[in-house]
Amino acid sequence: MWWLVAATLVVAWLTHYVVVIQHEYAHSFMAWITGIKDDPIRIEWGGTGIHNIVTLGDIDEDVDYDKALAAGHTTAAALTAMAGVVIGNGVFYLVARQLLRRPGVAAPPWVLYFLFWYIVHSVGNFYDYVPLRTFAADGDVKNFALATGWSRWWIYGVAGYLTLWAIVDLYRKALPRTLGAAGFGRLWPARAIVLVLSTLTLFVLYALPALEQADPVSVFMGRTSLIVIPAVLIVTWRRNVVSELPLPPGRQTREQRAPAQNASSDAGHELTPG
Template sequence: MTETPVFPRDQAVPRFVAETVLFVFLAHALAFFLHEYSHAVTAWLLGFKADPLALHYGHADIVNILLQREIDENVAYGPIYAAHRDGAAALIALSGMALGNGALYVLCFWCIRRVRPRDMNRPAVRFLFWLALMGAANLWSYAPIRTITTHGDMAEMARGLHMSPWLLLPFVTLPSILAMYSFFFRLVVPNWAWLFAGGPARPVFAAAMTGLLYFGFFGAAGLFGSYGDVCALLSIVSLFVLFPLSVVFCLLATGMGVIGFGQGHGQDGGAPV
């Protein structure tokens, strides 16, 4: 009796790669705008922004369209501090991470875990997976990666709360670590084999993309933007240690799901029930 392979023969790998790239760009844009609009809407609700939709959009070039490099919330923190509303400044700074990233991850996690994947289109669940990654990985890019610095969201939050970034670090890093654990152990492990069934090339490519995005693209944020030595060191660890480890973990997740480490699997490669 021959053992049934975890994955059937490769099918339509180029189409899968194209789908993944498209989903990644779309998920990144959606998560990015949710983050920036969370800042803007919070500032508007607190009376420090006239138009919640008035972001700084930058130039209409291909890099900005694909990666939103020049877009930000367009919130002036100077007048907020001048009005002695430091707590409001801290809340505005926190809102992007908490609402735009944290709440997004929780929503995606709930959808993937509560809705039976077999009742949904598999590519739709894969899009939710990449969107969940964007939420969780964005948290990682702020805490711990860009917390010990003099500018950016975490620096504004520390200033608004009148506390050292070192004191702020554990409070903002804990949710980020919990999201990371949740993503890799409660989304990746039980769902990986089902999400990326169709041949061995699919989980390998998905594992590389997952590690690259989480600990490479987002984890390397401290190397750019003059965030300082601590942020750069954390990014180096993320890029050269956690990135490869996460790829290996995702590849091993196939076996974990098959042996019941997660919630279970189906005949087509690991659908949770």
């Protein structure tokens, strides 16, 4: 499976684009549906700078939330603000997680690997907003809080637990299941590389927007995200690099097949005359 490892950066980059573009168009189409934007296709792509090409850090849904709030369109603004994470990322994340559980998806390893990285970036979008930028001076959480009047502490508490669940699920189920079904098995160096790269993607790439904020809370959260990386790797190393990997139904490792084959061979010898 080394060819999958070699393609990791390309797969991670492409799935990142898919997830971010879904997010922005979920905002844009909801703004159009609720009447606070006239063209759902129009978004701000952010230019051709290397930072934006690599991370899409400057892309924007091109929705004037201040104008919508000033006009009293609070419901439209709230729905638009939440659409990116809830619809653009959340709904498709749940679909991807269900597909990952289906044995038929495990047949082509590249499809499975693409799905896994799609899930990594979906979780990264959750993590980017809550907890990292819950208290930022701009962004979706700020717009949603202004439109609804909800306390950001409530958003931090409720959505924070959901994000924590998604992160734990990523390391406990999604990653080992992907590694096992894709055939990484005894390739512990490859397993280690995928674990490290997915962790850096989640805790570095998605911490960058928080680190770029002006408020000290967001910067603190972003720096904390970087600090916890060694702890995350230590806690998740055994399950994803050392331990036996889970396999989809009907598939066995070479070691698991060997006893059954030996037993069958022994039985055949016992039934052979002489």
